[in-house]
Amino acid sequence: MSIVAGLAAVSVLGAGGEAAADAQGPQPQDLSGLTLEQLADIQVTSVSRRPEQLSGAAASVYVITRDDIRRSGAASLPEVLRLAPNLQVQRVGSVDYAITARGFNSFETANKLLVLIDGRSIYTTLFSGVLWDAQGLVLEDIERIEVISGPGGALYGANAVNGVINITTRSARDTQGPAISAGVGTDDRTLSLRHGGALGEAGAWRLFLTGFDRSDTEMVGGGSGLDAAAGIRAGGRVDWSNGHGDWMLQGDVYDHESPGDVALRGGFALGRWGRQLGDYGRIDVQAYYDRADRVNGPVEEEVRTWDVSLQQAIDLGRHAIVWGGGHRWVENTLTSPPGAATLVPASRDITLGNLFVQDQISLRDDLVLTLGVKVEDSSFTGVEVLPNARLAWSLDNGSLLWGAVSRAARTASRIDRDLTLPGFLVGGSFQSEILTAYELGYRARPARNLNLSVSAFYHDYTDLRTVAPDPATILPLRFANGGEGHTSGIEAWGSYEVSPRWRLDLGVVTLDKEFRLKPGETDISSLASVGDDPSWQVLLNSRAQLTDRLELDVHLRAVDELAASGVDGYVEADLRLGWRFDNGVELALTGSNLINDTRLETGDPGRQRVLGRSAYLTLRAGF
Numbered sequence: 001m002s003i004v005a006g007l008a009a010v011s012v013l014g015a016g017g018e019a020a021a022d023a024q025g026p027q028p029q030d031l032s033g034l035t036l037e038q039l040a041d042i043q044v045t046s047v048s049r050r051p052e053q054l055s056g057a058a059a060s061v062y063v064i065t066r067d068d069i070r071r072s073g074a075a076s077l078p079e080v081l082r083l084a085p086n087l088q089v090q091r092v093g094s095v096d097y098a099i100t101a102r103g104f105n106s107f108e109t110a111n112k113l114l115v116l117i118d119g120r121s122i123y124t125t126l127f128s129g130v131l132w133d134a135q136g137l138v139l140e141d142i143e144r145i146e147v148i149s150g151p152g153g154a155l156y157g158a159n160a161v162n163g164v165i166n167i168t169t170r171s172a173r174d175t176q177g178p179a180i181s182a183g184v185g186t187d188d189r190t191l192s193l194r195h196g197g198a199l200g201e202a203g204a205w206r207l208f209l210t211g212f213d214r215s216d217t218e219m220v221g222g223g224s225g226l227d228a229a230a231g232i233r234a235g236g237r238v239d240w241s242n243g244h245g246d247w248m249l250q251g252d253v254y255d256h257e258s259p260g261d262v263a264l265r266g267g268f269a270l271g272r273w274g275r276q277l278g279d280y281g282r283i284d285v286q287a288y289y290d291r292a293d294r295v296n297g298p299v300e301e302e303v304r305t306w307d308v309s310l311q312q313a314i315d316l317g318r319h320a321i322v323w324g325g326g327h328r329w330v331e332n333t334l335t336s337p338p339g340a341a342t343l344v345p346a347s348r349d350i351t352l353g354n355l356f357v358q359d360q361i362s363l364r365d366d367l368v369l370t371l372g373v374k375v376e377d378s379s380f381t382g383v384e385v386l387p388n389a390r391l392a393w394s395l396d397n398g399s400l401l402w403g404a405v406s407r408a409a410r411t412a413s414r415i416d417r418d419l420t421l422p423g424f425l426v427g428g429s430f431q432s433e434i435l436t437a438y439e440l441g442y443r444a445r446p447a448r449n450l451n452l453s454v455s456a457f458y459h460d461y462t463d464l465r466t467v468a469p470d471p472a473t474i475l476p477l478r479f480a481n482g483g484e485g486h487t488s489g490i491e492a493w494g495s496y497e498v499s500p501r502w503r504l505d506l507g508v509v510t511l512d513k514e515f516r517l518k519p520g521e522t523d524i525s526s527l528a529s530v531g532d533d534p535s536w537q538v539l540l541n542s543r544a545q546l547t548d549r550l551e552l553d554v555h556l557r558a559v560d561e562l563a564a565s566g567v568d569g570y571v572e573a574d575l576r577l578g579w580r581f582d583n584g585v586e587l588a589l590t591g592s593n594l595i596n597d598t599r600l601e602t603g604d605p606g607r608q609r610v611l612g613r614s615a616y617l618t619l620r621a622g623f
Contacts, residue, residue: 058402073590085507101163112161151408154388179622203240231256245275266292281314399444428478466523482521534560565603
């Protein structure tokens with residue numbers, strides 16, 4: 001991400017808060033080649049912070065499995081997330097993306113989606129979004145990705161407003177021996193090396209080294225976007241068990257560079273301990289340290305994060321209770337040259353404490369009421385109370401009908417409160433953006449070879465960000481909470497098993513937006529903070545096993561125009577042909593964006609890049 005471009009764009013148009021980490025331990029599963037019945041029985045942890053079957057989860061949740069990732073042909077995590085029909089993905093540069101659920105998408109306004117990797121929040125205090133260029137995972141080591149659309153504040157805290165992405169990587173026990181993955185293509189070059197081994201009979205370890213090199217994108221009017229990037233990352237993980245519980249340690253370091261004196265360096269270390277306590281359920285404790293140093297010419301940002309959290313899950317008769325809490329400390333410093341947009345003060349220490357409790361009450365064998373609340377206290381923005389109520393009814397035919405009412409908040413980011421441009425913009429007292437969400441969903445398996453999920457939502461927002469002039473002198477401007485409105489839509493997806501060797505996945509999402517200014521408010525940005533979103537999106541994925549060794553995957557997507565900017569809608573196709581050999585070696589050729597010569601995915605004039613056709617050849621062994 002260009003810090004200079006981000007600050008300059010946000011100073012006129014907009015971008016926010018804190019988030020809580022998930023201390024739930026990993027739930028290893030073999031998700032390769034599952035039948036539809038097995039897919040419905042996948043255990044997910046994101047909905048209730050404890051393992052439960054996907055078929056009984058009372059939320060709009062979509063799971064991307066390890067086999068889905070392998071067969072996507074994707075070279076990066078954001079491209080993998082295109083598989084989720086309840087996400088809207090916009091590529092805005094070589095390594096920069098805007099990703100959201102249920103609206104508010106653009107590079108500066110995609111700030112209402114919480115993302116966790118093994119319980120570690122990758123939210124940034126700068127603008128409340130995710131800097132996707134820093135998330136260089138080894139894709140083959142991801143166990144599953146759970147994508148929840150809809151608020152999750154009662155469990156995950158502020159900024160889990162429109163959705164939660166929970167990424168779980170594989171246990172070191174499942175990654176033994178040597179492995180290599182190499183890819184070369186018109187846009188991407190990648191290499192991943194991994195080796196794992198046993199630690200006696202109780203544990204296992206793995207080490208990895210991965211790198212990428214990505215080409216420049218092209219500008220709309222021609223010429224290079226000058227945003228090529230290359231990077232390297234190394235790290236490892238250890239898992240072991242003994243009489244005192246289950247332990248996990250992991251960490252990595254990375255170094256990314258782009259032309260024009262742009263660099264990103266950092267790393268993290270995370271530890272987790274969990275233990276069954278007999279009649280007292282299970283307790284999990286997690287702590288991590290994360291650092292990131294980002295340089296863009298004369299602008300530098302340093303972030304240091306310490307986080308510790310605890311949760312206990314206990315069953316008491318008809319009550320399944322999860323409670324816990326945590327504390328986070330963030331040091332954020334941004335320096336920029338005199339006269340440029342900057343943050344005042346340049347450095348801030350932000351602390352965040354939280355407590356939560358959720359009770360799943362079995363009213364009857366087929367009726368479960370879930371009540372939960374999280375209370376967060378931030379030194380930067382104060383106290384937020386985030387309640388949630390869900391009701392799930394299991395019908396006689398095995399289907400599930402559920403409904404939910406939730407409150408969520410996007411708390412102020414440093415840009416919201418501290419961004420200053422002398423004579424033009426001053427810091428203000430920006431308050432939290434508030435959401436009250438109403439959801440209704442249905443999940444079923446109407447036939448042996450068909451899974452189906454349908455959800456409807458109505459989101460009522462208030463105190464949305466605006467850019468307000470001074471009442472007397474117009475300048476300086478300041479961020480205010482002058483917007484309000486609502487969104488509504490339908491999210492539907494299903495899988496149809498045409499035969500044991502051929503499966504079709506279809507997803508359809510609609511979005512209707514109505515926003516306005518509060519009476520008496522003024523916004524010179526014309527409510528730019530609500531983003532630029534398509535009103536519908538359709539995804540169709542075909543997975544065919546042509547022979548025992550030959551796979552054919554086709555990914556089609558149709559996306560409506562971006563109404564705010566007038567960027568045309570598009571229909572695109574990706575195709576992957578893979579060969580799997582007896583010795584565990586796999587060779588695959590992927591063609592992306594095969595229909596159109598060129599297209600755009602974002603309406604941001606400063607970030608529009610032409611995307612065209614590409615090819616990518618990968619070789620994997622040992623994964």
